[in-house]
Each structure stands twice: as structure tokens, then as C-alpha cells.
Amino acid sequence: MILQWISYACISFGLFLWLWGTWPLVGRRSPLYKLHFLSVSDTLGSMAIMIGVLLRIPREWPLLVLALISLALWNTILGYVLAYCSQGEDTDG
């Protein structure tokens, strides 16, 4: 029962992080500002959701751990590439 509660708490925390990160996307800020919020919230939020899901079904844990690792790896690299590419332009950021 406790495990159920913990997994629900993790998933809702992940959803909250998603919402918190996606909110500035609609705002007027520069892409870099949005990127920071977005990549942080997406990576951590998704990892929280994955841990919540992992608690629910320990049977398929290798698959979910692979997803967790690749998520953490690729999301940070994607954030870096997007930041690197969007920089160095003379037009409005």
C-alpha cells in the first residue's frame, strides 16, 4: 500500500515538474531562458515519473532502467546541442 502511495507521489511530482517547465514556453522570453527551464524540468520530471512507474511494476525493471538512463543522457545532450546551435546569431535571441 505504501509503495502505491510513493509511486503516485513520484508521478505527480514529475507531472508538476513538467508543468513548471513547460509554462515559460508560452512566454515572451529568449529561447535560451525557455530552454533552461524546459530541459531541466523535462529531464527531472520524466525521471521522477519513470521512478514512480518503476515502483509499480518491478517485473520489467531492466527495460525501465534503460529508458531512465537513455532519457537522462540524451535529454541533457539535446539541451546542449539546442543551446549551442541557437547561440551566436545577430537577430533577436
Place this chain on the structure above:
Amino acid sequence: MTAFLVIMLLILGIPLYAAWKGEHIWSKMLAFASIATKAAIMILLVSVQRDDWMIGIVGVIILSVGNGALMLLAQILRRLRDVANL
């Protein structure tokens, strides 16, 4: 679990709106990157709920491929801009 999926769908709508409204190419790229990750996580959640692991493998593959095409597109956009500025 279904409630979580509905909330996720609503949250997925925000970057969709941002991609549609985005006036700048880079904010559109950001929006699509975020949509991709969120959709993959949703696929995984659906597969856990249905306990059908074919769908789960699809979600894991999407995550492990990890927006590779988007990174290439970002590089191409940067090269295009550098060429345009020459």
C-alpha cells in the same frame, strides 16, 4: 493511472500551442523536443497501465533514439545561418 494520462495529455497541449504560436524557429524546435520526450513517457505509462510490453519497447526505443534527428536539424539550421551570414 488514467487520470495521470489525461493530465499528461493536457500538459502536452502547452508545447503544441507554443509550437503553433512560436514566431521563432528555435522556440519551435524547443517545443517539438519537449513534445517528443513527453510523448515517449506517455507511451511508457500506457504500456505499464495495459501491462502490454510491446508498447513499452516502442517507448524505450523512442527514448533511446533520443531526438537524434532534432539534433541534426539544429546543426543544419546553424550551418544555414552561418552560410547566410557569410
